[in-house]
Amino acid sequence: MMYSEKVMDHFMNPRNVGEIEDASGVGTVGNAKCGDIMKIFLKIEDGIVLDAKFKTFGCGAAVATSSMATELIKGKTIQQALEITNKAVMEALDGLPPIKVHCSCLAEEALHAALWDYAEKNGIVIEGLEKPVNDISEHENLDEDY
Ligand code: FES
Numbered sequence: 001m002m003y004s005e006k007v008m009d010h011f012m013n014p015r016n017v018g019e020i021e022d023a024s025g026v027g028t029v030g031n032a033k034c035g036d037i038m039k040i041f042l043k044i045e046d047g048i049v050l051d052a053k054f055k056t057f058g059c060g061a062a063v064a065t066s067s068m069a070t071e072l073i074k075g076k077t078i079q080q081a082l083e084i085t086n087k088a089v090m091e092a093l094d095g096l097p098p099i100k101v102h103c104s105c106l107a108e109e110a111l112h113a114a115l116w117d118y119a120e121k122n123g124i125v126i127e128g129l130e131k132p133v134n135d136i137s138e139h140e141n142l143d144e145d146y
Contacts, residue, residue: 003060004094010064015071018053025121027113031106033137036062040070040110044118049073049081054110061096061103068092069107082128084111102136109136 003011020041030037036058043051052070056063069089073081086104090096096104113132119125133139 002097003064004096006068006093007061007064007096010067010093011060014063014067016053016067016074017055019055020051020053023114025114025116025118027110027115027117027132028134029106029109029113029132030135031102031137032135034059034102036103036106038062038066038106038110040066040107040114042073042111042114042118044078047077049076049078058106059100059103061100062106064093065089065096065104065107066110069111073111078115078126079128081111081115082126084108105136105139109133 020043023041024044025042026039028037028039038056038058039054041053042049052073054066054070056066069084072084072089072092086108089107090104109132112129115126115129116132
């Protein structure tokens, strides 16, 4: 299996590791098939994501995608944040091996879960945001990735 230099860099030197104590939104998502868990913390003010941190108990690709996803979301508006799909994260990392694509889905779902939590805490609706799942292996469209 070949990883890009960017994946290796974000795995060896992950950005934004840790917690945000007074986070505006926190999202935790796992994948029961591999047992990996990702937790993302967002600090949002005036509709802008000011800070993002993560804790990931998982494979190297899960760490690298959490690192890149938190980098990408910082400074974005909430609507722009929704455009950070697993594909966008993979592109920013110069790709992932096919059997590791599902790890990037964990990152997308954890971002969405944190945004969902923020929306619930503030009694707002984020247009285009679907309720995230706790376990992404429930997504049947991921089957092809295993
Ligand atoms: Fe589980 Fe990568 S193997 S997230």
